[in-house]
Amino acid sequence: MTTFEIQSPDGRTVRTGSLAGPGTITPRPAAEPGVLRYDVTSGAAAGGPVTLRWTWPADDAVTLWRPLQDSRRNLPTDWGSHREVRSVRSAPVASLVNGQDRAIATVSLSSNVRGCDFAVGVSEEIAEQLIELTVTDLEGEGFALRIDVRAQHFAEALRAVTAEWAAELGDRIADVPAVALQAMYSTWYSDHQHVSAGSVERHARAGSAYGTQAVIVDDGWQTDDTRRGYAYCGDWEPTSHKFPDMAEHVRRVHALGQQYVLWIAPPLIGVHSKAWDKLKDRTLGFADGEVTAVLDPRCPEVREHLLECCVRPVRDWGVDGLKIDFIDSWARTGVPPAPGGDCSSVDEGVERFLQAVTDELRKLRPDVLIEFRQDYVHPRLWRFGTFLRAGDCALDAVENRVRTIDCRLLAGDRAVHSDMLMWHSSASAENVAQHFIGALFSTPQVSMELDALPPGHEQVVRYWLGFLRDHADALLHGVLLPSRPDARYTQVRAVGATETVVAVYTNPVVRVQESCTVVVNGGAERRLYVEGACDRLVDLVVSDCSGREVHRETTTPPEVWTIDVPVGGSARIVWD
Structure with a gap:
């Protein structure tokens, strides 16, 4: 067993870690106080896992931030904290955060780690955090361990991790086309599998009038079966009943001013597909009863079949991109042997498939659009996807907020989209606005x-789509500072070059620091409390949820300034 030392910047806290397994660990010279880096040589590439283990005090931690957490914002115990990270699901990073949004310790592995067990949890015996990382699959002969124990905002700590991943990947990261940062229409919640050429063209026409730039055609184009299953997946050919002439249909959508993104789920093959007899012995097992299986990407013939299925829509029908779904279905354990396979792991096979697809598509269309979905957020996939959508959370503005912020914190410079916005036809105007405010720090997808x-x-809808465009510099490109991840982000601040936008959700106390701040009321009450604007002349303009101005004044505010902002509305606070 090999040991290594972890030390706080002031030298007061020192812990000894251990490495178990076929490998060595060497500390790098410290480039900045509080950031510890270690080079690990490992036998994981040849099938021998290596485990790193140490403890760290975190008395005031209130949550463990992880890439996949949904509503669970707790401090897990060591015995319940193990999470499998794969290149097709999650990412090798976690951050212990206190109640003041400060990261106590942020732990990450380099981007060449394809598979590991990542555990950070409370040790009941010593009341410290036990960190245990077991690397099982990687590209190359070694990897890097990074431990950041600086006291800083947790979003800054995570930004430093993504910056390091970006430096490792370099020019292999996919460029983000400008349209990936523009609002899009999705057919999923509006049409489900009842989608047709006629409905898509109707949505494209309406979307153009609202300012959307692309239509995403979801599940249903490839089957006449509308029972929400996947038994007919695998051939990826348009159904002649609903899409009789796909190429001409795509041309009509383009003529309406919309780009065209087509849904496809490469891992899935159904027993009713034409490809089933050819590929049924090249699967990892069933995923949906006994009617849908997951193809084995370790097999060359599987990758060749899927490559043609993914290239055909762009090459033959003229679509502008693909929504590649269910990649995380490949994150299976206990997979069978792969007769004729040429990859050491499923994840390697997935990456080889995605590389082949994106290479071919970019020859046809350099600015091709590729949508990925949360939970496949690993930096290794930055080479392929051009935008990342929050996981499905229909009608849930709060969950959309949480998921888009989670995605933004790990996306670096890549585009993040909301889950598709939907609401009931009888909803109040304020309720409709809240769905947009929940997605405020992402690119919206609408499905109504x-x-x-x-x-x-x-x-x-027109107002908030316009608001998102007008304030994109801060919302999408500014410094993102969410507050209280343990409480699902009570307030989120984005600091841009010329303005700051603060979304208030469950914390109504707003601290203004910049000379131009737009406060958005995403909470349930009208009364907000502003600090930091006293002793100066301030201009205030308040608008309601549809953008109508309801109040304007120039005043010298008190130390705690109470302002009335309609639910779903906003207040613009400016001083010289």
Whole structure:
């Protein structure tokens, strides 16, 4: 067993870690106080796992930030904290955070780690955090361990991790086309599998009138079966009943000013597909009863079949990109042997498939759009996807907020999209606005019948789509500073070059620091409390959820300034 030392910047806290397994660990010279880096040589590439283990005090930690957490914002115990990280699911990073949004310790592995067990949890015996990382699959002969124990905002700590991953990947990271940062229409919640050429063209026409730039055609184009299953997946050919002439249909959508993104789920093959007899012995097992299986990407013939299925829509029908779904279905354990396989792991096979797909698509269209979905957020996939969508959370503005912020914190410079926005036809205008405010720090996808909205909804949708465009510099490109990850982000601040946007969710006390701040009321009450604007002349403009101005004044505010902002509305606070 090999040991290594972890030390706080002031030298007061020192712990000894251990390495078990076929490998060595060597500390790098410290480039900055509080950031510890170690080079690990490992036998994991040849099938021998290596485990790193140490403890660290974190008395005031209130949550463990992890890439995949959904509503669980707790401090897990060591025996319940193990999470499998794969290149097709999650990412090798975690951060212990206190109640003041400070990271106590942020632990990460380099981007060449394809598979590991990543555990950070409370040791009941010593009341410290036990960190245990077991690397099982990687590209190359070694990897890097990074431990950041600087006292800084947890978002800054995570930004430093993504910056390091970006430096490791270099020019292999996919470029983000400009349209990936523009609002899009999705057919999923509006149409589900009942989608047709006629409905897509109707949505494209309506979307153009609202300012969307692309239509994402989801599941249903490849089957006449509308029972929400996947038994007919695998051939990826349009159904002649709903899409009789795919290429001509795509041309009509382009003529309406919309780019065209087509859904495809490469891992899945159904027993009713034409490809089933050819590939049924090249699967990892069933995923949906006994009617849908997961193809084995370790097999060359599987990758060749899927490559043609993914290239055909761009080459033959003229689509602008693909929504590649269910990649995380490949994150299976206990997989069978792969007769004729040429990859050491499923994840290697997935990466070889995705590399082949993106290489071919970029020859056809250099600015091809590739949508990935949370949970496949590993930096290794930055080479392939051009935008990342929050996981499905229909009708849930709060969960959309949490998931988009989680994605943003690990996405670096890549585009992050909301889950598709939907609401009931009888919803209040304020409720409609709250869905956009939940997605405020992402690029929105909308999935409503836009050409049939009641006037009140139409006004709100137009206003918020415009707001997102007008404030994109801060919202999408500014410094993102979410607050209280343990409470699902009570407030989120984005600091841009010329303005700051603060979204208030469950914390109504806003600290203004910059000379131009837009405060968005995403909470349930009208009353907000502003600090930091006293002793100066301030201009205040308040608007309601549809953008209508309801109040304007120039005043010298008190130390704690109470302002009335309609739910779903905003306040612009400016001083010289």
